[in-house]
Amino acid sequence: MAKQRESERAGFFSRVYEVVRQIPEGCVATYGQVAKLVGEPRKARFVGYALHSNPEPGVIPCHRVVFADGRICEGFAFGGAEVQRQLLEDEGVVFLDDNHVDLRESRWPAGL
DNA sequence: CAAGTGACAATAA
DNA sequence: TTTATTGCCACTT
Numbered sequence: 118m119a120k121q122r123e124s125e126r127a128g129f130f131s132r133v134y135e136v137v138r139q140i141p142e143g144c145v146a147t148y149g150q151v152a153k154l155v156g157e158p159r160k161a162r163f164v165g166y167a168l169h170s171n172p173e174p175g176v177i178p179c180h181r182v183v184f185a186d187g188r189i190c191e192g193f194a195f196g197g198a199e200v201q202r203q204l205l206e207d208e209g210v211v212f213l214d215d216n217h218v219d220l221r222e223s224r225w226p227a228g229l
Numbered sequence: 230c231a232a233g234t235g236a237c238a239a240t241a242a
Numbered sequence: 243t244t245t246a247t248t249g250c251c252a253c254t255t
Contacts, residue, residue, distance in 0.1 A: 126251085148237050158238085159250050165236030166252065185238055193236050 129157060133167040140181045143209030144225035145218050147185045154226075171195075180204045187213070187220035 132155040140146050146154075152161040168179040180201040183189050191198035198216055206212060211219035 161237045
């Protein structure tokens with residue numbers, strides 16, 4: 118039973134990838150949102166950690182995951198905030214500022 | 230082996 | 243309103 122936690126620990130990361138992977142185009146999710154979806158709203162930090170690990174680039178749209186305020190910081194993603202903004206804009210996400218996305222419209226999942 | 234650091238968020242003051 | 247603190251756990255040094 119003690120190992121059960123070990124399995125869940127590893128599953129947490131995988132679960133994060135699964136959720137993030139299901140984010141539709143033109144939408145963005147916050148770390149806390151994803152963390153809550155995987156069943157661990159307190160591990161918001163590790164959601165970002167899991168994405169930083171980014172074991173499957175191209176499959177996991179880490180650029181669709183942003184802060185609770187919808188803000189993205191430079192140096193987070195692969196090519197930088199500019200690339201990240203470009204990708205999101207290309208998918209239809211509206212930007213309020215150079216580092217803020219319109220969570221009012223692009224928040225996911227829709228229907229929370 | 231132990232302590233520190235870190236893609237955050239929620240609550241308190 | 244903004245700033246500071248706390249919780250959470252993996253990974254690095």
